[in-house]
Amino acid sequence: xxxxxxxxxxxxxxxALKGIDLEVPEGSIVTLIGANxxxxxxxxxxxxxxxxxxxxxxxxxxxxxxxxxxxxxxxKGITLVPEGRRVFPDLTVxxxxxxxxxxxxxxxxxxxxxxxxxxxxxxxxxxxxxLAGTLSGGEQQMLAVGRALMSRPKIMxxxxxxxxxxPLIVKSIFSIIQEINKNGVTILLIEQNANMALRIxxxxxxxxxxxxxxxxxxxxxLQNEDVKSAYLGKKKEKKD
Amino acid sequence: MSSSxxxxxxxxxxxxxxxxxxxxxxxxxxxxxxxxxxAHGDIFMMGTYFAFFxxxxxxxxWPLAFIVAIIATALLGMLIERAAYxxxxxxPKNSLLISxxxxxxLLENLAIYVFSGKPKAFPNIPLFADTxxxxxxxxxxxxxxxxxxxxxxxxxxxxxxxxxxxxxxxRAVSKDYETAMxxxxxxxxxxxxxxxxxxxxxxxxxxxxxxxxxxxxPMMGVMPGLKCFVAAVVGGIGNIKGAVVGGFIxxxxxxxxIAALPNMTGxxxxxxxxxxxxxxxxxxxGILGEKITEKV
Ligand SMILES: Nc1ncnc2c1ncn2[C@@H]1O[C@H](COP(=O)(O)OP(=O)(O)OP(=O)(O)O)[C@@H](O)[C@H]1O
Ligand SMILES: [Mg+2]
Numbered sequence: 074x075x076x077x078x079x080x081x082x083x084x085x086x087x088x089a090l091k092g093i094d095l096e097v098p099e100g101s102i103v104t105l106i107g108a109n110x111x112x113x114x115x116x117x118x119x120x121x122x123x124x125x126x127x128x129x130x131x132x133x134x135x136x137x138x139x140x141x142x143x144x145x146x147x148x149k150g151i152t153l154v155p156e157g158r159r160v161f162p163d164l165t166v167x168x169x170x171x172x173x174x175x176x177x178x179x180x181x182x183x184x185x186x187x188x189x190x191x192x193x194x195x196x197x198x199x200x201x202x203x204l205a206g207t208l209s210g211g212e213q214q215m216l217a218v219g220r221a222l223m224s225r226p227k228i229m230x231x232x233x234x235x236x237x238x239x240p241l242i243v244k245s246i247f248s249i250i251q252e253i254n255k256n257g258v259t260i261l262l263i264e265q266n267a268n269m270a271l272r273i274x275x276x277x278x279x280x281x282x283x284x285x286x287x288x289x290x291x292x293x294x295l296q297n298e299d300v301k302s303a304y305l306g307k308k309k310e311k312k313d
Numbered sequence: 314m315s316s317s318x319x320x321x322x323x324x325x326x327x328x329x330x331x332x333x334x335x336x337x338x339x340x341x342x343x344x345x346x347x348x349x350x351x352a353h354g355d356i357f358m359m360g361t362y363f364a365f366f367x368x369x370x371x372x373x374x375w376p377l378a379f380i381v382a383i384i385a386t387a388l389l390g391m392l393i394e395r396a397a398y399x400x401x402x403x404x405p406k407n408s409l410l411i412s413x414x415x416x417x418x419l420l421e422n423l424a425i426y427v428f429s430g431k432p433k434a435f436p437n438i439p440l441f442a443d444t445x446x447x448x449x450x451x452x453x454x455x456x457x458x459x460x461x462x463x464x465x466x467x468x469x470x471x472x473x474x475x476x477x478x479x480x481x482x483x484r485a486v487s488k489d490y491e492t493a494m495x496x497x498x499x500x501x502x503x504x505x506x507x508x509x510x511x512x513x514x515x516x517x518x519x520x521x522x523x524x525x526x527x528x529x530x531p532m533m534g535v536m537p538g539l540k541c542f543v544a545a546v547v548g549g550i551g552n553i554k555g556a557v558v559g560g561f562i563x564x565x566x567x568x569x570x571i572a573a574l575p576n577m578t579g580x581x582x583x584x585x586x587x588x589x590x591x592x593x594x595x596x597x598x599g600i601l602g603e604k605i606t607e608k609v
Contacts, residue, residue, distance in 0.1 A: 123491060147497030159492040161485050172485055175478070176497040224497065 329564025354538015549602020
């Protein structure tokens, strides 16, 4: 569904992505894991049209979308839950959800989707008139996910949704990600929480300083010794 | 209440309304681009000239001339943004500021060159010069007209900002430009619309200024422009209601101060800047302003 070929991105002189290839099949959950500064956010921001790439190609459903402006990318059914949630603090919860549906005019369906989001996150319904800036971190993350769903995405990209959340909330966010996926939304998930991410993912990629160093089924990567030592915090025999 | 106090009060409210209309333009552009649009006072000046030429050169009936002038000013504001600010979207903020100063000088000198530097008399429209007696004081009709028109435009503006999809998008862009793009908002279009709105209000203010103070000249935008910038800062830059409050404080303060202390007349313009210094010392975020956040 989404395919990235030989993507290179640089900020000034620094190469953040050094030619990566990545594929997200329709209906799947794909995860991209990697350490700080590996280039995970850069990958998503480039797909979203927020960052221009130096070379490479991004195709969505066979159509070349490299360098397309963000609004047209959103219109095609791609959405992003940004790193750090980025809800609009002085808009209400309801307004934040409505702005997620900014490009849509099918009012009846928007209403239904709003009900669905409220079903997924009952807490948002209770707080629909509250300013988003006054929500707790976990609630803001729910709002960021709900807001992204309001665009009726075919593929939802999520940038570290578990960051800074308590383990219980992380668990519920991950189960909701799976539920959203069951509703037909393809997921590209970025995580530092590699354990959780690989568990729910069909396919995983490991990014290291701008390069994909490993790719495989989620379950296989979980068993991989290098992944274990680098991302799952499990000790490996020290090599000299 | 003495009749002369009433007269001063009416004058102060008129002037405050005009300042408020122009200050809104500063505050909205700052809110969305973090730019102090130094050309705004000159856009105001162009508004009066457009109305002047509509009536005097093209012999349009005054209501039509005013509408045409407002549209022309709005388009000018949009054009300036496209030509001088949009290409600098990713440039450092200082470049943007310098570009704004450049546009300001360009408009002033263009006006001197094309319209001549000599002051012109704004066409006299009898309706506005009519006087009404209130509590024994004769007050010109324009003095009622200015605050009324200001209130109407303000009500429309606040409605649009707070209760429409466009307004929601404007608030989103001014808070978080990049996330607004992720929502599918065409941020360039929203910025254009912001300039159209700011310039429209400046033109409305400019035309009423022409009627009220009757004389127009190419540098007439400089001092009101600076004062309205001060008004926007006093109210809390980025905040529309703050700009209105700031405008009225400046307008009323200026008029009433001179009325109370007639030998201070020479310091009339200094009032605004003393107020600016005081505000920056004691409440740098302005009366209604929140924390000023640098745009990254
Ligand atoms: N706007 C920018 N200007 C310059 N360099 C940048 C910019 N954004 C990111 N970088 C650099 O690009 C590299 C990749 O950054 P990126 O944000 O994609 O990492 P990440 O994998 O998302 O990390 P994290 O897990 O910490 O979010 C880093 O070295 C970073 O310093
Ligand atoms: Mg990141």
